[in-house]
Amino acid sequence: MSIPLHHVNVLTGLKGCRVIEDPQALGKIIKKAERPLVVFGPRCLDIAMGEKLAVQYGVEIAKALGAAICATAHTKKKLLELGVVPDSAYDAVEIINHLKDPNWKGVKKQGNHDVVMFLGMRTDFGNQGLSTLKHYAPHLKTVTLCPYVYPHASFSLANLKADKWKEYLEILINSLN
Amino acid sequence: MSKGQSKQEEINKTIRAEDNWEPIGPTSMPEMSDLRRWDMRLLKTYKPFYAPFCDLCCFCTYGKCDLTGDNKGACGINISGQQGRWALMFALMGCSAHGAHARHLIDYLIEKHGENHKIDLGGQVAVEAPHIRTVMGLKPETLGDLKKAIEYVEKGIIHGVSATHFGQEGNELDFESKSLHIGMLDHVAMEAADIAQTIGFKFPTSVAETPLAALGWGAVDKSKPVVTCVGHNAAVATVMIDYFMKAGTYDQVEVTGICCTAIDNTRYSDKTKIIGPLSKQLFFLKTGIADLIITDEQCVRCDIPDLARASGSALIATSDKISYGLDDVTHKEIDEIVRMITQEGKQVLIRDVDKAGEVAAKVLPIVAKGRKKEIVTKEKATELADACKKCMLCDRVCPNLLDISGAVSEVKEGKFEKMADLFAKCIGCGKCEQECAKGVPIITIMQAAASWDTFNIRVGRGPIHDVEIRKVGAPIVLGTIPGIIAIVGCSNYPEEIEEIAEIAEEFAKRKYIVVLSGCAAMAAGMKKDAEGKTIYDKFKPDFDAGGVLNVGSCVANAHITGAAMKVANIFAKLPLRANYEVIADYILNRVGAVGLAWGAYSQKAFSIGTGCNRLGIPVVLGPHSAKYRRLYLSRKEEDDWTVMDGRKRELINTEEPSPEHLSIVVESKERAIITMAKLCIRKNDTAQGRQLKLNHYISLYKQHMGSLPDDLQNFVRNDKDIPIVYKKEVVEYLKSVGWHPKPLLTLPTLIGTYESNIPIDAVVK
Numbered sequence: 038m039s040i041p042l043h044h045v046n047v048l049t050g051l052k053g054c055r056v057i058e059d060p061q062a063l064g065k066i067i068k069k070a071e072r073p074l075v076v077f078g079p080r081c082l083d084i085a086m087g088e089k090l091a092v093q094y095g096v097e098i099a100k101a102l103g104a105a106i107c108a109t110a111h112t113k114k115k116l117l118e119l120g121v122v123p124d125s126a127y128d129a130v131e132i133i134n135h136l137k138d139p140n141w142k143g144v145k146k147q148g149n150h151d152v153v154m155f156l157g158m159r160t161d162f163g164n165q166g167l168s169t170l171k172h173y174a175p176h177l178k179t180v181t182l183c184p185y186v187y188p189h190a191s192f193s194l195a196n197l198k199a200d201k202w203k204e205y206l207e208i209l210i211n212s213l214n
Numbered sequence: 215m216s217k218g219q220s221k222q223e224e225i226n227k228t229i230r231a232e233d234n235w236e237p238i239g240p241t242s243m244p245e246m247s248d249l250r251r252w253d254m255r256l257l258k259t260y261k262p263f264y265a266p267f268c269d270l271c272c273f274c275t276y277g278k279c280d281l282t283g284d285n286k287g288a289c290g291i292n293i294s295g296q297q298g299r300w301a302l303m304f305a306l307m308g309c310s311a312h313g314a315h316a317r318h319l320i321d322y323l324i325e326k327h328g329e330n331h332k333i334d335l336g337g338q339v340a341v342e343a344p345h346i347r348t349v350m351g352l353k354p355e356t357l358g359d360l361k362k363a364i365e366y367v368e369k370g371i372i373h374g375v376s377a378t379h380f381g382q383e384g385n386e387l388d389f390e391s392k393s394l395h396i397g398m399l400d401h402v403a404m405e406a407a408d409i410a411q412t413i414g415f416k417f418p419t420s421v422a423e424t425p426l427a428a429l430g431w432g433a434v435d436k437s438k439p440v441v442t443c444v445g446h447n448a449a450v451a452t453v454m455i456d457y458f459m460k461a462g463t464y465d466q467v468e469v470t471g472i473c474c475t476a477i478d479n480t481r482y483s484d485k486t487k488i489i490g491p492l493s494k495q496l497f498f499l500k501t502g503i504a505d506l507i508i509t510d511e512q513c514v515r516c517d518i519p520d521l522a523r524a525s526g527s528a529l530i531a532t533s534d535k536i537s538y539g540l541d542d543v544t545h546k547e548i549d550e551i552v553r554m555i556t557q558e559g560k561q562v563l564i565r566d567v568d569k570a571g572e573v574a575a576k577v578l579p580i581v582a583k584g585r586k587k588e589i590v591t592k593e594k595a596t597e598l599a600d601a602c603k604k605c606m607l608c609d610r611v612c613p614n615l616l617d618i619s620g621a622v623s624e625v626k627e628g629k630f631e632k633m634a635d636l637f638a639k640c641i642g643c644g645k646c647e648q649e650c651a652k653g654v655p656i657i658t659i660m661q662a663a664a665s666w667d668t669f670n671i672r673v674g675r676g677p678i679h680d681v682e683i684r685k686v687g688a689p690i691v692l693g694t695i696p697g698i699i700a701i702v703g704c705s706n707y708p709e710e711i712e713e714i715a716e717i718a719e720e721f722a723k724r725k726y727i728v729v730l731s732g733c734a735a736m737a738a739g740m741k742k743d744a745e746g747k748t749i750y751d752k753f754k755p756d757f758d759a760g761g762v763l764n765v766g767s768c769v770a771n772a773h774i775t776g777a778a779m780k781v782a783n784i785f786a787k788l789p790l791r792a793n794y795e796v797i798a799d800y801i802l803n804r805v806g807a808v809g810l811a812w813g814a815y816s817q818k819a820f821s822i823g824t825g826c827n828r829l830g831i832p833v834v835l836g837p838h839s840a841k842y843r844r845l846y847l848s849r850k851e852e853d854d855w856t857v858m859d860g861r862k863r864e865l866i867n868t869e870e871p872s873p874e875h876l877s878i879v880v881e882s883k884e885r886a887i888i889t890m891a892k893l894c895i896r897k898n899d900t901a902q903g904r905q906l907k908l909n910h911y912i913s914l915y916k917q918h919m920g921s922l923p924d925d926l927q928n929f930v931r932n933d934k935d936i937p938i939v940y941k942k943e944v945v946e947y948l949k950s951v952g953w954h955p956k957p958l959l960t961l962p963t964l965i966g967t968y969e970s971n972i973p974i975d976a977v978v979k
Contacts, residue, residue, distance in 0.1 A: 042610055043612070043615055044610050048269075049268035049270060050269025050280065051269060051270075052280075052282045079881055079885075109881065110880065110881040110882040110884065110885045111918045114919050118920065128878060128889065129879075130263060130845060130879055134263055138849075138852075158881065159708065161837070161840070161841070162840050162879070162881055165840035168265050168267070169263065172282065172293050173264070175283065
């Protein structure tokens, strides 16, 4: 079992994430989604990855997949500045609360999502939300796109250094296009 | 068990049923399930949201049991039941901490003044104890009556703890109902504690403009003997201060404190100084500025004996709840104890308040002699940081996810800016130092990067005045004062400590009433503007629009919730006596109050928040509070928002999610501000009031999110609600989302929407 970067997130249990080290393999998994959703947390506004911000990588992934976008915290403003109108703006726990319900209509009112990707949340806060989904939303798969192991996700990246993370996301985006 | 005749007679005796100050309502001294139907009604809309920390249960010898998926434990409990049990245990721990605190204070003060010592909170506070009046049905008149309140709380705690045992409760909603009950009892306990210390120690009351006291570690004159009191119980400090005053030596010493004891010390003497909140405990004690440390109870580090030894500070522990394995010298003569501390260097436990206070006063000047109190210089810090190999283990164990290794690396190069930023975000746990294989003393290095500025804080004023309630009651209920913002709780902040001052100022400028307590009240004072003014210098200390006031330590939180109850009583003329359901219903539907516990970490904060929730007051929590594992959330679009129109006696589907949640975690300061503005919206708002509230909600949303709120349609009932300044764009937006006017209603109430013994007449006076 992979140990998360931040020890506050160490798993106390048996059901942990599958770490996907190959970005193309992750690409294959998320491409199968019928109604994917990308949830943006505030930390992706502050992380510069070369000339782009992490939020821009998330937008590219969402666009490549045709995924719906949910802006949490105060990320909506930056998304709008980037010319992206999010399909919804919730607090993180609100969108998670909706996702628990298999009969929820989803942010586009087309049915609940089957694969939900998270980018830019505090790892401790994010891992707690993923715990909710692990326990209460067996109908969906969760994917984390940050460079940390999230034990409560279905699929997580490994703990990666900044340059490796950037490389991972770029390969992932290429594999989706 | 239902109440039999003898039990009712006992209750009647306890509350002096024959006193006719108000008619006795339906729930005098309610037991654990007497308000269960109210709880279930709340939980129908605000369902528990669980985020389990652990997949397993390890409570009994059947375990460990895996509770993932459909798995049940060997006892039959499932993951939701287990989370509900955790919630109840947290509430019990918090309530017990306040209850035991109150018990100690009341027992001590009864020894000192007698059971018949009168409760007199001054000319401005006639409704002295809204919680005790409402929950118990007792109008407390003496210290002896406060003892009755604590005895009642203690009984409730026994039943609550019992329910957590193997083979007892298993349903999450019933666990939550019990948590809500314990949260309610917590406010009774806090109220009893603060009234007791206010009358027993003559703390300020019936005065709004209390003095300003010095705040910050930089405020301490370390050339004098320094005593630092850590915890929540000021009893020992009051005795010590009296001793110094009697001896004429008070101006020759520095009496300082950390956490709530510090706040209450300033209520006893505004010459005492507040070092800061809990998050600065480890930092300050490591400086060695304290010649003597006195510990009492709650939020005190478990390793203070080691810290004191390392920094050369003397230590007196004074609470049987934190004995540290020290020799109990309570039975010894004072001079003998002084000798043990000053000559043998012993750390001691003294469980007698008066003796501990006198010993401390005698010990302080002796232990202070010859001590060198040198703060780490930048040169020294650079030297200390040199051992860092940037293995980043410190980063991995930091509960606040901070880039510690980056800051230490810069210190190695003589740069301190990053370390100063880190210090502002540090929650002071010390895990980084513990983890460091090279022994880099990271918290000690912070001494060279921290600001040693001096701030100020308004001395805690205690209860809100009845006359203030008379003045603001109508504007609050009508919505023309947009809300009461209560900023409370601990200092486990996700970002800079200054965020508290920023949030408070945002709402004060917008003419909300901003009330603070405990560590949050300290944090709010730790930011100065360009003119060197803190929030306490800039805003009036009144419970009025645009006021910023500090009620006191965390037990004074009961005065904040009590103010909401007083609105129902003094303004709306609803009787408080044994009338909890009616008062909570009134607050939920008509009093736009919301709490913010941005740095909540303790079980006490959880319990306080849960008590707020039962009373109909929503609470916003910072991101660390996701680790409490339980929230109360609605699903705004999906849920049923039907209420009873009290005047027409008709059920009305308002389609309006107000308040939208009872307990919610948000991740950023910006989102917290927006959420709080929204959670002040109540169904009872007049058009003028709703316009004002929406004006702030829209303005804040646009500022932080860059657009109109995308749930605006939920809160506009008709076009009169639309703020004039945004009229055009709001009308266009509403048209685009197919908004339709919502039914108007008067006197909204949940009574009548669920099975209850309360007649609607009871809520429409």
